[in-house]
Every structure is written in C-alpha cells, then in structure tokens.
Amino acid sequence: MPTLNDFNFENKKALIRVDFNVPLNNEFMVTDATRIHAAKSTIIKVLEDGGSAILMSHLGRPKGKEDQFSLRHIVEKVIEILGVQVKFVDDCVGEKVAKAVSELEPGEILLLENLRFYEEEKAGDKNFAEQLSNFGDIYVNDAFGTAHRAHASTAIIAEFFPNKKCFGNLLAREIESIHKVLNDNEKPVTAILGGAKVSSKIGVIENILDKVDHIIIGGGMTFTFIKALGGSIGSSLVEEDKQELALSILKKAKAKNVEIHLPVDAIITDSFSNDANTKEVDTTQIPDGWMGLDAGSKTAEKFAAVIAKSKTILWNGPLGVFEMENFSKGTIALGNAIAEATANGAFSLVGGGDSVAAVKQFGFEGKVSYVSTGGGAMLEMLEGKTLPGIIAILNE
Numbered sequence: 001m002p003t004l005n006d007f008n009f010e011n012k013k014a015l016i017r018v019d020f021n022v023p024l025n026n027e028f029m030v031t032d033a034t035r036i037h038a039a040k041s042t043i044i045k046v047l048e049d050g051g052s053a054i055l056m057s058h059l060g061r062p063k064g065k066e067d068q069f070s071l072r073h074i075v076e077k078v079i080e081i082l083g084v085q086v087k088f089v090d091d092c093v094g095e096k097v098a099k100a101v102s103e104l105e106p107g108e109i110l111l112l113e114n115l116r117f118y119e120e121e122k123a124g125d126k127n128f129a130e131q132l133s134n135f136g137d138i139y140v141n142d143a144f145g146t147a148h149r150a151h152a153s154t155a156i157i158a159e160f161f162p163n164k165k166c167f168g169n170l171l172a173r174e175i176e177s178i179h180k181v182l183n184d185n186e187k188p189v190t191a192i193l194g195g196a197k198v199s200s201k202i203g204v205i206e207n208i209l210d211k212v213d214h215i216i217i218g219g220g221m222t223f224t225f226i227k228a229l230g231g232s233i234g235s236s237l238v239e240e241d242k243q244e245l246a247l248s249i250l251k252k253a254k255a256k257n258v259e260i261h262l263p264v265d266a267i268i269t270d271s272f273s274n275d276a277n278t279k280e281v282d283t284t285q286i287p288d289g290w291m292g293l294d295a296g297s298k299t300a301e302k303f304a305a306v307i308a309k310s311k312t313i314l315w316n317g318p319l320g321v322f323e324m325e326n327f328s329k330g331t332i333a334l335g336n337a338i339a340e341a342t343a344n345g346a347f348s349l350v351g352g353g354d355s356v357a358a359v360k361q362f363g364f365e366g367k368v369s370y371v372s373t374g375g376g377a378m379l380e381m382l383e384g385k386t387l388p389g390i391i392a393i394l395n396e
C-alpha cells in the first residue's frame with residue numbers, strides 16, 4: 001500500500017485531495033472541524049519534508065459557482081488548525097491557479113476553490129482531472145469521505161501520476177482499521193448494527209456474516225426482525241417488505257455459526273417526542289399505539305455481556321433515537337460497554353454517520369480505538385466493495 005513514507009517531498013509539490021466538506025453555520029463559521037484536524041498530519045509531513053501542499057476539496061452540493069459553498073469561508077479555520085499560513089485561490093483550474101501554484105515555495109500551502117463549482121468534478125471528467133493533475137508532482141489522496149466516488153479529483157486524476165501517488169495518513173488509517181476489523185481480527189468479533197432501517201444495512205450484514213462471531217441488532221430495524229418472528233410491535237418503525245429478508249438473515253447466520261442478538265426489551269412511547277409517556281416492555285409485547293424508540297435495561301445488560309467478551313468490535317448505528325434524551329440511554333450504555341472493552345484491550349471501530357455523532361455527543365471519542373471520518377465510504381467498505389478512490393491509488 002503506497003503511503004506518504006514512500007516519498008520524500010523535498011522541493012516537490014504535493015497535490016492533496018482532502019475532505020474539507022465541513023458543516024458551516026449561518027455566519028459561515030465551521031461548526032465541526034473534525035475533518036480538518038484529520039488531514040493535518042498528512043499536510044504537515046509534506047511541509048516537514050520541505051515540500052509544498054496544494055489542497056483540493058469539495059464543500060456541500062453547489063449548483064455551479066455559489067458563494068455560500070466557497071472554501072474561502074474555511075481558510076481561517078484551516079490556518080488555525082494547521083498553525084501555518086494558507087494561501088487561497090478563488091478557482092481550482094485555469095491560469096490564475098497555474099500562476100499561484102508556480103509561485104508556491106517549499107513550506108507553503110495553497111487551498112484551491114471548491115472542486116464542485118465545476119460539474120466535471122462529479123462527472124469524473126478526464127480532461128478536468130488532467131488539468132488538476134498539472135498542479136502537482138505527487139498525488140496524495142487523503143479524502144476517505146469521498147473515496148467511494150469515482151470523481152475527477154478522487155479517482156480519475158490518479159492515472160496521471162503513475163508511481164507518483166499514495167494514500168495520505170488519514171486514508172491509510174481508515175483502510176487499516178477496517179482491515180483490522182474484518183480480515184486481521186482477534187476473535188471473538190462483534191458487529192453492532194443499529195440505526196433506522198434494515199434495508200440500508202443489508203449489504204453490510206451479508207458481507208460480515210462470514211467475518212464475525214456475533215451481530216448485535218438494535219435501533220429501528222429491531223422491529224422488522226421482531227415482527228417477522230411473530231412479536232407484537234405496536235406502531236414501531238417497520239419495513240413490512242423486509243420481513244422475509246430478516247428471517248433469511250437469521251437462518252444464514254445460524255448456518256454460519258454467527259450468533260445474532262436482538263433487543264429483548266424496549267423503551268416505548270405513545271408519541272414521537274421527548275416529553276411523551278414512556279414504559280419499558282418486552283420487545284415482543286408492544287401495545288397498539290405505542291412505539292419502541294430505545295433499547296431497554298435488560299437489553300443493555302445482555303449486549304454489555306457480549307461486548308465484554310469481544311476482542312474486536314465494530315459499531316455502526318445507534319440503538320435508539322439518541323437525539324432525544326429520553327431515548328438515548330441504550331446508546332449510551334452501549335458506548336460505555338464498548339469503552340470498557342477497549343480499555344481492557346479490545347480493538348473498537350466506530351463508523352458510519354449517526355453512531356459517530358452519538359460517540360461525539362456522549363464523549364466516547366477518546367475511549368474507542370478508532371472513529372471513522374467517512375459515512376457512505378465506510379458502509380461501502382463494510383459491504384465488501386472496493387472503493388474507486390482506493391483502487392485508483394493501487395493501480396499502476
């Protein structure tokens with residue numbers, strides 16, 4: 001796997017695809033700078049070698065050149081985090097950029113304007129990729145968040161850098177973490193899959209059945225399984241047409257000796273609100289008009305026992321509607337169990353959208369082994385897909 005350590009960047013211009021797609025508030029202030037922090041070590045390595053860094057990223061989903069999506073809004077934040085001056089050019093291809101690049105000295109950083117101001121970026125346009133490629137001597141991909149897209153700057157561009165391309169530290173670490181969980185793991189391996197729907201996790205479940213010992217199911221998708229097994233789920237979230245699928249997953253798991261753990265009790269409510277009435281009941285006995293929005297206390301204990309004996313843990317998706325305090329306890333209990341197992345030597349990887357939000361909200365970030373920066377990209381890797389942004393670096 002080509003990494004930064006395979007190159008000396010002295011007097012070289014590193015063209016780095018970063019993922020600076022950060023959330024901004026109404027005043028265009030960065031509200032979560034995780035992704036900028038995550039790119040720091042790659043950029044600093046290039047500068048310390050005596051090279052210069054040209055940073056490319058997208059921000060949001062602009063339709064053409066829309067100032068609200070300009071990367072100029074984040075320049076101050078990038079400077080603050082990197083602790084180094086950053087130059088900005090208000091385009092990402094063309095004369096102006098070529099001039100700024102040619103004037104760049106070793107030790108300097110240039111941030112290009114939002115790549116998605118050009119529709120050629122998402123279209124994976126080869127000509128656009130070639131124009132970008134002219135700005136660097138070595139191409140570095142450090143954008144895990146977009147590694148599942150075959151865009152010009154994430155994949156197509158790599159073919160213009162034969163033997164002069166590598167993964168940045170972040171992307172390398174993401175790949176290694178997933179590899180450690182799925183292929184180079186210490187047993188028992190436990191995957192926790194929560195979140196809203198079975199349909200969005202089915203690809204993951206099918207792929208990991210061959211790789212894990214335990215699967216803990218939680219969140220809204222619990223009830224499709226419980227209903228398929230004959231339980232009463234009241235008005236809980238259900239995917240009626242996925243019940244057969246749920247039964248076939250249980251059957252396949254049994255054949256492969258994978259234990260599936262379903263919640264045995266739930267916190268139920270009579271309306272989807274934090275202030276509504278709540279009760280704790282068996283997951284199979286939810287009355288009409290009530291819905292399950294969190295795992296109950298027996299479930300929390302049962303799941304904690306499975307996690308305590310696991311040596312490798314993958315967590316994707318919350319166990320309840322953690323955004324509302326009254327339905328966050330199951331997710332918090334799970335986080336505590338994972339933190340404890342990690343402290344006792346297990347390797348734990350948290351990734352994929354909302355579980356990352358939960359981990360941050362409840363302060364588990366430093367208590368798990370690795371928190372992935374990619375949502376969709378992480379899910380696709382867990383589905384066993386090879387991502388275009390990764391293949392492009394590995395190809396000659």
Ligand code: AMP
Nearest residue numbers: 195196197219220292293317320321354
């Ligand atoms: P996902 O993006 O599929 O990981 O789903 C995450 C979302 O699932 C979160 O916003 C949770 O609020 C939601 N969720 C978790 N448990 C439930 C539940 N029992 N009923 C409805 N939504 C849920």
